[in-house]
Structure formats: C-alpha cells, structure tokens
Amino acid sequence: MAAKKKSRIKVTDSRRSTKGGGEIRLEHWTDAAGNTTNYNMAYVNLNITSDDKGRVFGLDDAHKYPGFVSKHHGHWYGEVFEVRSFVSYDDTLQTFQQTLEVLKRQYGKAY
Amino acid sequence: MKKTNTRKATIHRHPGMLPVDEPTIFTDESTHIVMGVQSEEEFFAEVRAQAAAAKRGEPKAAPIRLSFESAEQLLEALTPLRYRLLKLLQKHGAFDSIEELATTAERDRSTVSKDVKVLAGLGLVLVEAVANRGHGRSSSISAAADEIELSLVI
Numbered sequence: 001m002a003a004k005k006k007s008r009i010k011v012t013d014s015r016r017s018t019k020g021g022g023e024i025r026l027e028h029w030t031d032a033a034g035n036t037t038n039y040n041m042a043y044v045n046l047n048i049t050s051d052d053k054g055r056v057f058g059l060d061d062a063h064k065y066p067g068f069v070s071k072h073h074g075h076w077y078g079e080v081f082e083v084r085s086f087v088s089y090d091d092t093l094q095t096f097q098q099t100l101e102v103l104k105r106q107y108g109k110a111y
Numbered sequence: 112m113k114k115t116n117t118r119k120a121t122i123h124r125h126p127g128m129l130p131v132d133e134p135t136i137f138t139d140e141s142t143h144i145v146m147g148v149q150s151e152e153e154f155f156a157e158v159r160a161q162a163a164a165a166k167r168g169e170p171k172a173a174p175i176r177l178s179f180e181s182a183e184q185l186l187e188a189l190t191p192l193r194y195r196l197l198k199l200l201q202k203h204g205a206f207d208s209i210e211e212l213a214t215t216a217e218r219d220r221s222t223v224s225k226d227v228k229v230l231a232g233l234g235l236v237l238v239e240a241v242a243n244r245g246h247g248r249s250s251s252i253s254a255a256a257d258e259i260e261l262s263l264v265i
Contacts, residue, residue: 009170010140012161015234016154016178017188023232024151025137026158034165040137052131065129079128089162097155 008037020110021047022056024100028089036089038062041096042075043103047110051078057103059083059096143174144235144255147262148185154178175256177233182263188233189261192218193226197235197254205253207241212252227252235259 012028022045029038042058049056058075065073065080072083072092086092104111149157161173179185199216206212213223230236235255243249 009165009172011165011170012158012173013141014154014158014173014176014178016149016151017180017184017233019180019184024154027137028158028162028165030165030170032170034168034170036162036165042137052133055131062133065132067129075131076128078131080131081128090159093155093158093162100151 007031018043018045018111020045020107022054022111026093039089039092041093043100045111048107049077057096057099059092061086141172141175142255142257143260144177144258145174145260145262146177146185146189147179148182148264149178150180174260175234177235182265185263188229190226192222193230196223196226196230197259200236200252200254201257205251207251208243208249209252 008029008031010027010029012026014026016024018024022043025040025042025044027038027040028036031037038061040058040060040062042060043056044054045056046054048054052075055075056077060073060075061071064071065082068082070082070084070086072086074081074083083092157176161171164171179188196212196216199212200206203215206215209224209227210220212227213220216223227236227238231238237253237255239251239253240248241251
C-alpha cells in the first residue's frame with residue numbers, strides 16, 4: 001500500500017531563549033505548494049505570567065474559539081482575542097515582532 | 112529564588128476577550144535539533160527566509176532551531192553535566208523515573224531532577240507523566256531528538 005502523502009510540512013520550528021528566562025517560539029506549516037496552512041507564534045515567560053502556561057503574547061490559528069468568526073486569534077496574558085484582519089503569515093509575523101519590541105522595552109532585562 | 116515580575120503590559124479588555132481554553136501550546140514533529148547563537152533580528156530573518164523558500168514552492172521540513180543570544184547563554188543552558196545526561200538518554204533510551212536516571216548517571220537525584228527540568232524547558236528532553244501501578248505516578252524521561260547539532264563560532 002502506498003504511504004499516505006503528508007498533507008502539511010512544518011517549515012519553521014524555531015525557539016529562542018530570552019535574557020529574562022522567556023522563550024519566543026515560532027511554528028509555521030505549509031502545503032506542498034508552499035501556501036500557509038497553520039501558524040503559531042508565542043512569547044512565553046513564566047516569570048511574567050503564570051496564566052496560559054506562561055504565554056504573555058501569541059498569535060495563532062490552531063482552532064476557532066466559540067463566537068469568533070475566524071480561527072485567527074491572539075493570546076494576551078491568559079485571554080484570547082479574535083484577529084479579524086488577517087492578511088498573511090508575513091504580515092502576522094511582522095505584527096508579532098513589533099509587539100515583542102514593545103514588550104522588550106517595557107520589561108527590560110526581565111523580557 | 113527568582114523574583115516574579117508582576118508588572119503587566121497595559122491591556123484594554125473588551126467583551127470579545129475570552130479565557131484561554133487550550134491543552135497545549137506547541138507540537139514537536141522533528142527529531143533533529145540545531146542549537147546556535149543568533150541575534151533576535153537574525154532569528155526572525157531566518158524564519159522569514161524559511162517562509163520565502165516555501166512560498167517559492169520549495170517547502171522543506173525544518174529541524175527544530177534553538178537560538179540563544181550569546182555563547183555564554185548557550186553554555187549556561189547546556190552544561191557538561193546536562194550534556195552527559197543527553198548522551199545517556201540517547202544511548203539508553205527512555206528512563207522510567209528520575210531515580211533510575213540519577214542512579215545510572217551516578218548523580219544526586221535532586222540535581223538530576225533540576226537538570227531534567229531545564230532540558231525539558233529547552234525542548235531537548237521529553238518528560239511524560241505515567242501511572243505507576245500501586246505507587247502513584249512517575250515520569251518517563253527520554254531524549255527529544257535523535258540528533259542534536261551544535262553550531263558555535265568563537
């Protein structure tokens with residue numbers, strides 16, 4: 001029997017330790033043609049918050065929350081919000097990086 | 112003990128915000144880990160390059176990349192004793208408990224437990240809670256990757 005073709009490819013699984021004991025983690029899956037199928041971006045730091053397993057901020061489309069129109073959503077200190085203005089993975093990555101810059105300025109060495 | 116930072120970014124709550132309901136944040140699919148030193152800009156540039164390659168129709172399964180700000184930070188995380196634990200886990204396979212791992216490594220249980228916690232936090236070790244019939248629960252400890260590549264330029 002022929003092996004089942006893998007439906008998605010994890011093209012990014014990158015984790016970065018921050019000075020304040022946190023971790024930035026990025027996951028990105030595409031189909032064989034390179035179109036984004038799923039993504040997950042998170043900044044986790046248990047020294048900042050214990051809510052949501054330490055996730056301070058995140059953007060992902062892992063599943064749709066009840067009442068949300070789209071599966072694109074954000075995480076912010078243990079709460080989730082809907083992202084209705086999803087444009088692309090690149091655009092979301094840019095938003096994520098810019099928000100990290102704000103958090104970096106706010107927390108300084110604790111970031 | 113590390114002091115907990117209680118400062119919180121300004122947040123404007125609105126009725127659309129919900130409590131989180133997700134059992135896990137991440138998934139592990141690769142068994143190849145690459146550790147190295149990068150600036151945050153280089154880290155994001157590499158991720159963008161992976162996305163661009165995929166968009167060109169060349170999607171490639173990526174190894175897990177563990178990125179550190181400096182060589183010092185990397186070496187603080189991967190101490191010689193933790194390196195030996197990783198080698199032992201790769202050679203031996205899974206251990207059924209911290210005690211068993213500590214005994215085989217000929218080390219103190221509490222320091223092995225701390226090292227396993229750090230390695231698990233880095234994603235280098237997998238710790239799974241298992242029911243231990245008649246003895247509550249114990250932890251199964253195994254290496255997260257078949258291959259760990261260390262990239263360090265001095």
